[in-house]
Amino acid sequence: xxxxxxxxxxxxxxxxxxxxxxxxxxxxxxxxxxxxxxxxxxxxxxxxxxxxxxxxxxxxxxxxxxxxxxxxxxxxxxxxxxxxxxxxxxxxxxxxxxxxxxxxxxxxxxxxxxxxxxxxxxxxxxxxxxxxxxxxxxxxxxxxxxxxxxxxxxxxxxxxxxxxxxxxxxxxxxxxxxxxxxxxxxxxxxxxxxxxxxxxxxxxxxxxxxxxxxxxxxxxxxxxxxxxxxxxxxxxxxxxxxxxxxxxxxxxxxxxxxxxxxxxxxxxxxxxxxxxxxxxxxxxxxxxxxxxxxxxxxxxxxxxxxxxxxxxxxxxxxxxxxxxxxxxxxxxxxxxxxxxxxxxxxxxx
Amino acid sequence: xxxxxxxxxxxxxxxxxxxxxxxxxxxxxxxxxxxxxxxxxxxxxxxxxxxxxxxxxxxxxxxxxxxxxxxxxxxxxxxxxxxxxxxxxxxxxxxxxxxxxxxxxxxxxxxxxxxxxxxxxxxxxxxxxxxxxxxxxxxxxxxxxxxxxxxxxxxxxxxxxxxxxxxxxxxxxxxxxxxxxxxxxxxxxxxxxxxxxxxxxxxxxxxxxxxxxxxxxxxxxxxxxxxxxxxxxxxxxxxxxxxxxxxxxxxxxxxxxxxxxxxxxxxxxxxxxxxxxxxxxxxxxxxxxxxxxxxxxxxxxxxxxxxxxxxxxxxxxxxxxxxxxxxxxxxxxxxxxxxxxxxxxxxxx
Numbered sequence: 001x002x003x004x005x006x007x008x009x010x011x012x013x014x015x016x017x018x019x020x021x022x023x024x025x026x027x028x029x030x031x032x033x034x035x036x037x038x039x040x041x042x043x044x045x046x047x048x049x050x051x052x053x054x055x056x057x058x059x060x061x062x063x064x065x066x067x068x069x070x071x072x073x074x075x076x077x078x079x080x081x082x083x084x085x086x087x088x089x090x091x092x093x094x095x096x097x098x099x100x101x102x103x104x105x106x107x108x109x110x111x112x113x114x115x116x117x118x119x120x121x122x123x124x125x126x127x128x129x130x131x132x133x134x135x136x137x138x139x140x141x142x143x144x145x146x147x148x149x150x151x152x153x154x155x156x157x158x159x160x161x162x163x164x165x166x167x168x169x170x171x172x173x174x175x176x177x178x179x180x181x182x183x184x185x186x187x188x189x190x191x192x193x194x195x196x197x198x199x200x201x202x203x204x205x206x207x208x209x210x211x212x213x214x215x216x217x218x219x220x221x222x223x224x225x226x227x228x229x230x231x232x233x234x235x236x237x238x239x240x241x242x243x244x245x246x247x248x249x250x251x252x253x254x255x256x257x258x259x260x261x262x263x264x265x266x267x268x269x270x271x272x273x274x275x276x277x278x279x280x281x282x283x284x285x286x287x288x289x290x291x292x293x294x295x296x297x298x299x300x301x302x303x304x305x306x307x308x309x310x311x312x313x314x315x316x317x318x319x320x321x322x323x324x325x326x327x328x329x330x331x332x333x334x335x336x337x338x339x340x341x342x343x344x345x346x347x348x349x
Numbered sequence: 350x351x352x353x354x355x356x357x358x359x360x361x362x363x364x365x366x367x368x369x370x371x372x373x374x375x376x377x378x379x380x381x382x383x384x385x386x387x388x389x390x391x392x393x394x395x396x397x398x399x400x401x402x403x404x405x406x407x408x409x410x411x412x413x414x415x416x417x418x419x420x421x422x423x424x425x426x427x428x429x430x431x432x433x434x435x436x437x438x439x440x441x442x443x444x445x446x447x448x449x450x451x452x453x454x455x456x457x458x459x460x461x462x463x464x465x466x467x468x469x470x471x472x473x474x475x476x477x478x479x480x481x482x483x484x485x486x487x488x489x490x491x492x493x494x495x496x497x498x499x500x501x502x503x504x505x506x507x508x509x510x511x512x513x514x515x516x517x518x519x520x521x522x523x524x525x526x527x528x529x530x531x532x533x534x535x536x537x538x539x540x541x542x543x544x545x546x547x548x549x550x551x552x553x554x555x556x557x558x559x560x561x562x563x564x565x566x567x568x569x570x571x572x573x574x575x576x577x578x579x580x581x582x583x584x585x586x587x588x589x590x591x592x593x594x595x596x597x598x599x600x601x602x603x604x605x606x607x608x609x610x611x612x613x614x615x616x617x618x619x620x621x622x623x624x625x626x627x628x629x630x631x632x633x634x635x636x637x638x639x640x641x642x643x644x645x646x647x648x649x650x651x652x653x654x655x656x657x658x659x660x661x662x663x664x665x666x667x668x669x670x671x672x673x674x675x676x677x678x679x680x681x682x683x684x685x686x687x688x689x690x691x692x693x694x695x696x697x698x
Contacts (some may be wrong), residue, residue: 071630155417201442237626250420259626276586277608279637281420286635316491 008034008325010111011081016065016074019062020154020264021335026063027081027328034113035092045113046097048087050108055321055330055343056170057235057260059083062068069267070258070290072213081327082107084141084346086132087114094118102126105137106292112347114322130309131316137342138309138316139176142303145291146174146233149255150182153287158183161227163244165211166235166260167319168195169334170342173203175233177314180204184231187224191337203315211335217243224280228252236261238271245278256288264335299348317341321349357383358673359460360430365414365423369613370684375412376430376677383462386440395446396464397436399438399457403485404679404692405519405669406584406609408432416425418616421637430676431456433490434696435473435481438465443467447499451475453484454642459616461673461696479658480665487523487658487665487693493650494640495523495582499531501643502636503580506530510576512593514583517544517608517666518683519691522552524582526663528555533580536573538589540686547689552664561686565591577601585610587620594627605637613684666690 009031017026036047059081061070073079085108089101096118097103103121108114124135134262149171150156162179166172167188176199179186187207188199199205207224217274221229221243228249234241237259244254262270279286294301308314319339321330323346330345366375385396393592408430410419424430427634434457438450445467446452457463473484486492498520499505511528515521516537525548528535535607536556537548548554556573563569570578577598583590586608593603611619628635643650657663668688670679672695679694 002592012692062597069624069626187362192491241622241625256625256629258629260374264628267624267626270623270626272591272623273625274619274621275418275616276590276605276622276637277418277611277616277619278420280607281418282637283639284641285626288625288631290630290632290635293632 004035004037006034006036007031008108008113010109011327013063013075013077013081014029014070015042016063016077016138017062018066019266019269021332022060022063022328023194023332027307027331029101029325034115036113037105038091038093041093041115041277043093044118045093045115046089046103046118046121047091047113048085048089048103049113050085050111050347052086052133052136053108053110053345053347054141054170055334055345056084056142057258057263057334059331060263060334063228079194081110083110084108084136085110086136092118093185097121097123097207098244101133104140106141110327110345112322120133124186127306133318133320133342133344134309134316136344137170137318138314139302139305141291142170142342143305144176144256144294144298147235147301147305148289148291149257150175152297153255154253155288156182156184156231160227160230161249162186162205162231162233163221163225163229164188164233164235165240166190167199167205167208168340169235171257172233172235173317173341178308179231181308181313184258189220191275195337195340206207218246223339231255233257234259238273239264242271242273242275245273245275245284248278248282248284250282252284253281254284254286260335309328319343321345350435353384353386355383355385355462356380357460357462359458360673360676361428362412362424362426365412365426367413367415368615368618370681371409371677372681373411373677376680378674383464385462387440387442390442390464390577392442393467394464395438395452395467395470396440396462397438397452398462398697399434399436399460401435401482401485402457402459402676402677402694402696403433403490404694405433405491406607406612406683406685408680409612409683411418411567415615430459432459433457433485434459435485440468446470451481453489455490459673459694461677476655482667482669482691482693483658483665485693486667487520487663488651488654489642490525490692491519492654493643493647494520494606495527496650496654497638497640497643498606499527499580501522502604502638503582503602505531505533505580506691509579510574510598511535511580511582512574512578513537513569513582514541514589515582516548516554516557517689518584520606521582521584522666522690523663525554526552527657528580529658530662531589533595535575538569544689558588567595570596580604582606583608587611587622591620591622591624594622594633595625595634597627597631597632599631601631601633603633605635608683668692670694672696
């Protein structure tokens with residue numbers, strides 16, 4: 001049990017970052033006193049110590065001060081950053097939650113402690129053999145994101161040629177394994193040689209390539225997709241999406257999950273895709289999605305994913321950053337190809 | 350009955366036109382002798398006099414000598430141009446066809462006479478009160494194209510905000526009327542003041558604007574779609590598609606039918622669409638289509654369309670060019686906003 005009054009360190013937005021990777025000009029750490037005394041916590045609220053925060057590219061789009069295309073609310077200047085996070089209940093003013101329980105929130109403060117309305121929290125009952133961070137990766141938001149893109153939108157089937165960008169990232173690594181479970185041929189692109197090796201040797205990708213080395217995307221796709229692309233799980237957008245449209249098969253499906261190559265630019269500076277006409281001749285279907293719209297299928301997803309995890313058909317991979325002080329570094333790391341797997345900030349050891 | 354030997358004038362491809370509007374350097378008329386004697390016509394073939402040829406933008410994409418995005422075969426240099434056409438049977442070597450019957454082919458030569466295998470012909474039994482050219486417009490390929498985009502892909506419903514580009518063209522004019530039948534609010538853009546007037550006064554569009562005058566597309570869409578766009582029937586692509594993505598509502602559907610603004614350019618010179626990220630946040634679905642893939646639904650379409658025509662809810666509008674010599678002029682006219690309605694070449698009066 002934590003003290004009744006804590007010095008809570010939290011990250012807040014000091015200035016908007018319309019372009020570029022956010023740095024210490026934009027995001028700052030501050031310490032605020034937080035009372036955890038029972039009479040300080042409003043009815044229907046829960047106080048918790050934050051264990052893990054999920055570090056995801058979409059967070060960057062809430063720091064630009066611009067309507068940038070993901071339609072997520074901009075965080076007001078001066079306010080605490082919020083992200084998907086997991087904590088342990090310290091004190092509860094809602095009888096449905098008790099001390100020691102594990103909770104998840106999609107708008108958890110990036111801080112050491114939080115006090116939130118209980119209706120914004122979901123309880124987690126960790127199953128045997130499943131590590132807590134898995135509930136923020138394979139079994140959480142990134143996992144269902146991968147599942148929606150591969151199964152619900154991509155309609156990947158046995159023999160489909162599936163291409164995944166940012167393939168060693170938190171979503172990509174699950175998407176690729178899911179496609180392999182479905183019997184697809186899977187190729188991923190990543191930003192380092194080590195990731196290429198890892199995808200092929202540990203995660204069962206049929207092929208993988210480093211887009212920083214094979215910079216002629218058209219040539220790379222010619223090489224890795226001799227039979228064309230049936231399903232594209234797009235995490236990057238821009239020039240790579242354009243190249244994919246030159247290699248899409250008739251009736252191909254493209255799940256637009258995010259466009260990390262474009263997040264650090266204002267929209268008029270983004271790469272234009274010039275060959276959308278290919279979508280007509282090839283009757284390509286392209287659909288953007290926000291995973292929140294599919295949470296009504298969460299149970300179906302978890303049921304399927306737990307089986308894959310237990311059978312060892314899907315493995316998790318985490319890159320853990322330690323301590324609340326590492327948030328900025330962990331966020332910036334998403335844009336430099338320096339991580340493998342789901343990036344997670346471990347706030348409390 | 351025509352003479353047994355005719356001097357048949359036909360249009361052929363003299364040179365590919367990779368960019369620009371094709372002209373007399375690329376398309377030329379020649380006269381070839383054609384025997385219509387019974388023993389000159391192969392078994393299973395039908396000889397016919399061509400009455401009407403449908404002039405459609407896709408034909409231009411078969412004249413570039415490049416794989417341009419529609420994935421249609423390029424017409425080999427020296428060969429006759431082919432398009433959707435209608436003729437009257439002169440002589441048949443297939444017992445299912447008789448002299449005087451009306452036939453349609455999707456690869457009819459652009460000529461005065463044709464001899465084709467009967468399996469490439471469909472018979473038309475003109476109904477009372479329906480003019481022959483209607484079978485090349487509302488009740489033909491342009492009609493089902495409009496129907497697929499509005500109903501099957503666009504899923505237009507009562508109250509949907511529907512936007513149609515090239516709205517006074519052969520497909521657009523049917524698409525707009527179909528959307529009105531469904532109870533939608535319909536706005537069209539066109540290239541002349543006369544067309545704006547016509548769409549609003551004769552074809553029931555709620556609003557229409559001239560994109561050559563209102564050149565700030567973003568401002569125009571702000572003005573004409575105060576409640577955003579739910580369904581976009583895209584006939585033009587490029588900058589207009591980009592503007593639409595800034596005004597799309599959550600869950601909007603975009604039917605990509607063609608991109609006439611881009612046909613006269615090689616693909617790397619085409620306008621890039623920079624804001625596809627909007628598709629993610631707004632969960633937009635975009636699907637390209639080639640109408641041939643929907644011909645298995647032709648009966649369902651005709652059944653519905655005939656009712657609309659008989660009830661006067663959908664009207665046809667044709668721009669007729671007279672004589673085989675006018676083909677080049679009629680084709681070029683598609684790219685200059687000079688026509689209203691379906692462009693048809695009347696080969697035989």
